[in-house]
Amino acid sequence: MSGYNPSQRRPDGAALAMAGLLAVLGGVILWDAARLHQTGGYSGVGPGDVARWIGYALLALAVWSGVAAFRETPVRPPRQDAVSVLWVAGGLGAQILLLNTAGFAIATGLLFAFTARGFGKRNLALTIPVGIIFALVVYLVFAGLLKLTLPAGPLEHLFLGK
Amino acid sequence: MEALSFLMQGLSVAMDPMLLLYALIGVTLGTAVGVLPGIGPALTVALLLPVTYGHDPAGSLIMFAGIYYGGMYGGSTTSILLNTPGESASIITALEGNKMARAGRGGPALATAAIGSFIAGLIATLALAFLAPYVVKVALAFGPRDYFALMCLSFITVSSAFGDSARKGLISLFIGLSLALVGIDQLTGQARLAFGVPQLLDGIEVTTLAVAMFALGEAFFVAGNRATGDDQVIAIKGSVWMTAQDWARSWKAWLRGTVIGFPIGALPAGGAEIGTFLSYAAEKRLSKHPEEFGNGAIEGVAGPEAANNASAAGTLVPLLTLGLPTSATAAIMLAGFQQFGLQPGPLLFVTNPQLVWGLIASLLIANCMLLVLNLPLIGLWVRLLTIPKPWLYAGIMVFATLGTIGANPSPVELAMLLIFGLMGYLMRVHGYPIAPVVVGLILGPMAEQQLRRALSIAQGDVLTLVGSPLSATLLAFSVLALVVPMVLRMRGKGQMLSQLAAEED
Numbered sequence: 234m235s236g237y238n239p240s241q242r243r244p245d246g247a248a249l250a251m252a253g254l255l256a257v258l259g260g261v262i263l264w265d266a267a268r269l270h271q272t273g274g275y276s277g278v279g280p281g282d283v284a285r286w287i288g289y290a291l292l293a294l295a296v297w298s299g300v301a302a303f304r305e306t307p308v309r310p311p312r313q314d315a316v317s318v319l320w321v322a323g324g325l326g327a328q329i330l331l332l333n334t335a336g337f338a339i340a341t342g343l344l345f346a347f348t349a350r351g352f353g354k355r356n357l358a359l360t361i362p363v364g365i366i367f368a369l370v371v372y373l374v375f376a377g378l379l380k381l382t383l384p385a386g387p388l389e390h391l392f393l394g395k
Numbered sequence: 396m397e398a399l400s401f402l403m404q405g406l407s408v409a410m411d412p413m414l415l416l417y418a419l420i421g422v423t424l425g426t427a428v429g430v431l432p433g434i435g436p437a438l439t440v441a442l443l444l445p446v447t448y449g450h451d452p453a454g455s456l457i458m459f460a461g462i463y464y465g466g467m468y469g470g471s472t473t474s475i476l477l478n479t480p481g482e483s484a485s486i487i488t489a490l491e492g493n494k495m496a497r498a499g500r501g502g503p504a505l506a507t508a509a510i511g512s513f514i515a516g517l518i519a520t521l522a523l524a525f526l527a528p529y530v531v532k533v534a535l536a537f538g539p540r541d542y543f544a545l546m547c548l549s550f551i552t553v554s555s556a557f558g559d560s561a562r563k564g565l566i567s568l569f570i571g572l573s574l575a576l577v578g579i580d581q582l583t584g585q586a587r588l589a590f591g592v593p594q595l596l597d598g599i600e601v602t603t604l605a606v607a608m609f610a611l612g613e614a615f616f617v618a619g620n621r622a623t624g625d626d627q628v629i630a631i632k633g634s635v636w637m638t639a640q641d642w643a644r645s646w647k648a649w650l651r652g653t654v655i656g657f658p659i660g661a662l663p664a665g666g667a668e669i670g671t672f673l674s675y676a677a678e679k680r681l682s683k684h685p686e687e688f689g690n691g692a693i694e695g696v697a698g699p700e701a702a703n704n705a706s707a708a709g710t711l712v713p714l715l716t717l718g719l720p721t722s723a724t725a726a727i728m729l730a731g732f733q734q735f736g737l738q739p740g741p742l743l744f745v746t747n748p749q750l751v752w753g754l755i756a757s758l759l760i761a762n763c764m765l766l767v768l769n770l771p772l773i774g775l776w777v778r779l780l781t782i783p784k785p786w787l788y789a790g791i792m793v794f795a796t797l798g799t800i801g802a803n804p805s806p807v808e809l810a811m812l813l814i815f816g817l818m819g820y821l822m823r824v825h826g827y828p829i830a831p832v833v834v835g836l837i838l839g840p841m842a843e844q845q846l847r848r849a850l851s852i853a854q855g856d857v858l859t860l861v862g863s864p865l866s867a868t869l870l871a872f873s874v875l876a877l878v879v880p881m882v883l884r885m886r887g888k889g890q891m892l893s894q895l896a897a898e899e900d
Contacts (some may be wrong), residue, residue, distance in 0.1 A: 244691060247825050258573060265588050278850050280580035285589055287572050291886045294566050298500045301562060313619040321618050321792070322817065325611075328796060329809045333738065337800065344796065345789040351618045352785035360789075379446060381801040 245307035250296035259291030320351035336386015337376075341368035398525045402431050405752030409760055414753065417666055418761045421458035425465020426768055429485075430473050430776045434610065436466030437723040437833075441605040442794055447800035449524055452735035453750050456759045459728050460711070462599050464516060464758065466724075467704045467836055468765050469509035472776055473499060475727040476629050476698070480493035484703035487671040491688065496629045503637045508694055508700040509769040510637075514528030516762040521876055522657055527744070531718040534741040537575075537717075539849035540860050544869035546842040549719060551664075551876045554831035561881050563827045571835020574599050581844055594807040599825030601730040603799055603865045605723070608810045608829050610795040612819025614788050619824070645697040648678050652701030659702075660709025662721065670706040671699035708758070711766075714752060715739050718841075722829045726837045 262284055269281035287321055309346070324347025333341035345364030354360055372389055375381040385393070408414070428439045440459045447455035470485030475492035487510065495504040537545075554564035577588045578598030589595040637645065655677065656670035678698040681690050688695055711720040718740035720726035732739050737747065744751050769776070799812050819829060846860075853859030861867040 234900045248775070251566065255569075258570075262573060262576065262588065268680070269585055269587065278847050278855070280583045280585045280587060283846070284576050287576065288570060294569060294744055296789070297562055301415055301816075303707065303816065308826060311620060313824060314513075315619070317618040318820065321788075322813065324792065325796070325809070325816070325878075329658070329806050332800065332804065332809070333806070341793055341796065345793055348530070348618075348789040348792045349785040352788050354785035360785075364789065364793075365788070371793060371797065375797065375801065380449075381446060381797075382802055382804070384804050391495050 242271035245302040245305065247310070248298050248307070251304060251362070252295045255291050255295035255298060259288045259381050261297060262288035262291065317351040317353075324348050324351070333384055334386065336389050337372050337383045338365050338369040338388045339386060341371070342366075398528050400766055401748065402756055404537070404749070405754075405756030406759075407774040407814065408453075408749050408753035409457070409757035413451070414457055414757060415760065417454035417458045418461050418757050421461020422465040422468075422761050422764050422768060425462035425467075426457075426469040426776060427465075427779060428462070428766065429466035429471075429784075430779050431787065432473055432629055434613070435470075435724075436463045437605065437727050438609040438795075439466070440727045440731060441602045441725060442798040444602045444727070444734060445798045446834045447731075448802070452737065453502050453513070454835070455752055456731060456750070456754055457761075460733050460754060460758055461761045463707050463710075463724050463728070464704065464761055465765060465768075466578055467516075467707050467777065468509065468512050468769050470703070471512070471696070471700050472505060472769075475504045475508065476777060484668045484671055484706075485637070485700075486668060486704075487675045487699040488696055490651055491692050493692065494689070495693035495696065500691065500693075501629060503673020503693065504691075504696050505639050506637050506770065507641060509695045509766060510770075511645065511649040511652065511697045511701040511775075512704040513766040515656065515705040515761060516765070517759065518650075518653050519657045519660075519705040520755065520762065523711055523758075526661075527716055527751075530712060531741045531744045534717050536572070537741075537865070538863065539852065540866045541863060542717075542868070543842055543845040543849055543860065544866035544873070545717065545719060546838050546845065546871050548873045548876065549721065549838060550831075550835070550842070551873045553721070554828070554833045555877055560826070560837075560879070561884070564831055567693040567822065567829070567831035568835045569825050571832035572839045574604065575836045575839030575843075576831070580846060581840060594805060598840075599811065599836065600799075600802070600808070601833070602802065603808060603812055604815055604836055605727055605730075606795050606798060607815030607834050608819035608832060609685075609723075610770065610791060611812065611816025612823055612829065614792055614795075615820035615827055615892070616823045617784070617788065617815060619820070621651075630794045640726075641693055644693050648674075648697035649701040649778040651681075652698040653705040655698075655842050656702030656705030660706025661712040662719070663708075668703070670702040674698040674792070686731060703776070711758075713753075715743070715754075716741060719812035720834065720837065723833055723879075726834050727828075729837060736753060749885045802827065804816070 251346035254345070266281040266284040266288060267286070269279070288347055290329040324344040327347060328340045331343065342361060345367055349360045350357060357368030369388060369392065373392060376383045376385075376389075377393065409418070424439060425436060428434045428436060443459070443462075447458070447765040467484060469490065471488050474489035475496050477492040478489050491506065492504045495501060550568055554568035555561040575598075577595055579586055579596055586596055595699045650671075652674040656689050659670035659673065660793045675698060676696055678692075678694040679685065680686065682694050683691060684692060710720075710722050710725045713721055716739075718729065718738060720729045729739065737743060737750070778868060795811070796812065799808055802808075822829060822832075849859055851859070853862070861870060
């Protein structure tokens with residue numbers, strides 16, 4: 234009426250993606266709830282019912298998001314430096330892969346170095362040794378003094394002698 | 396004056412040297428994480444949960460509460476000297492405090508923040524002690540339906556009443572509620588959303604989710620935004636001591652901040668920062684020197700700093716008496732209680748009065764320790780701010796994973812940490828609030844249990860949910876808390892609400 238036609242603008246991609254994700258999540262929950270054996274007891278509400286309500290709510294939110302994607306002005310998120318984020322995430326990935334074979338100190342030392350790389354300390358030849366020493370000290374304090382169980386590898390055995 | 400005699404008993408418990416040590420560790424750690432930008436008290440308590448497992452419950456809980464109080468003190472230092480708030484409840488302090496520091500009055504700004512925090516913490520902790528027995532008496536009469544209604548109110552206020560979009564808040568909340576479904580149903584023992592993965596049968600660990608979303612999400616976010624230049628720490632020039640005029644202008648602001656902050660913390664409205672915004676607005680209106688606001692008015696530091704400490708104490712009222720967390724830190728502390736097999740609520744006051752009153756009394760002691768840590772030793776904390784970011788965040792990542800590895804060194808658990816961390820990052824980038832996810836995960840199963848219990852008692856009659864005056868009132872408030880802000884936003888008055896956005900602490 235006022236000459237405003239929402240379909241002329243490009244929809245908000247992030248909100249659309251969120252709508253899709255919510256719909257999938259809601260669908261999975263509804264599918265899972267449908268296969269549950271219903272034993273409502275006195276309440277008449279079994280284990281699947283609450284799950285089903287949450288599933289429906291997610292679908293409703295998906296619709297809301299989808300509508301908002303076309304009608305609201307998209308808010309541009311701040312520009313992101315993807316490479317830095319990937320370095321930090323990669324550090325975590327390296328830690329997960331190495332933890333049970335190489336032990337806490339080496340795996341966590343790599344996490345330390347990759348995180349520092351993501352924040353701008355590029356010299357891995359310096360940061361990896363620093364990281365491993367730091368993680369080893371953390372290991373000795375927490376596993377040795379505070380009795381926390383941490384996965385041990387060759388370095389840890391060398392220091393705690395087992 | 397039964398509260399007074401309980402408090403005296405509590406003091407005698409809290410004077411135990413071991414418990415004093417725990418309190419000291421707590422406030423020291425709390426001040427440190429409050430000072431460091433990027434990590435807050437919620438995260439620190441979450442990191443320490445696995446480490447304290449198997450230690451003394453009373454000592455650990457006292458330490459957690461000390462971290463909460465300490466975080467509120469420490470945050471002001473960063474705000475004043477760096478213009479980057481150390482935690483979300485100190486955002487307002489940065490407005491006037493940093494201006495004061497630039498004008499060479501950083502010392503008095505730090506002093507009024509520390510003394511204001513002390514006075515507010517003292518008054519609010521006493522208020523907690525005197526109020527708790529009354530709330531407990533009321534709470535003993537609560538039935539399952541009343542608890543369910545209370546949790547609904549909590550869900551709505553945490554997720555959608557404040558912030559810039561009800562939709563985004565509700566989405567965050569329901570993501571948390573969905574995650575809460577994972578695992579074995581508490582009443583029938585059936586597995587939900589486990590997909591045959593044995594590690595999922597236990598459900599998603601609150602600590603894993605909290606550490607991932609708060610610590611990892613924040614680290615990813617800072618890494619992604621690295622382009623912005625480095626911040627300058629402003630050296631403290633001149634005297635730390637406040638002049639007579641500073642005192643005269645501060646003391647009323649401290650008291651007003653306390654009066655505003657305490658009830659805001661106690662209400663299920665989430666977050667200490669809301670009280671700081673209201674306190675700042677009140678000081679600006681009442682000040683005799685309105686022209687100084689924006690250029691370093693001391694009231695603008697004194698009021699909000701008092702308010703955030705008062706609301707930290709206020710948050711403990713519903714947490715201890717009802718078992719209801721109203722902020723992310725309180726939610727993690729609830730997980731801490733549950734780790735030791737304790738369920739906060741009216742019964743805890745009856746079954747374990749020594750622990751509850753010891754905890755409350757130790758807060759008074761912690762408050763005094765914090766005054767000492769934050770006034771004469773302020774120079775030490777400022778030095779923490781000079782750690783370069785790469786080393787700081789590398790260290791944060793090590794400690795963030797340490798807790799999870801110590802609790803459960805399985806690749807599945809660590810993969811969840813990574814996935815939730817990336818989820819927290821993306822949510823931050825696109826402006827979805829984080830706290831509702833954590834609150835949904837913690838309160839979701841409790842709400843479901845109370846709901847099913849209430850319906851069992853009424854043999855499936857849904858009308859029972861509005862059957863008691865209390866539950867009907869609370870549910871009506873929940874609907875109002877959902878609808879009124881949406882109407883306000885539609886009429887273009889949403890700006891005030893988005894300023895009140897509740898963040899992580």
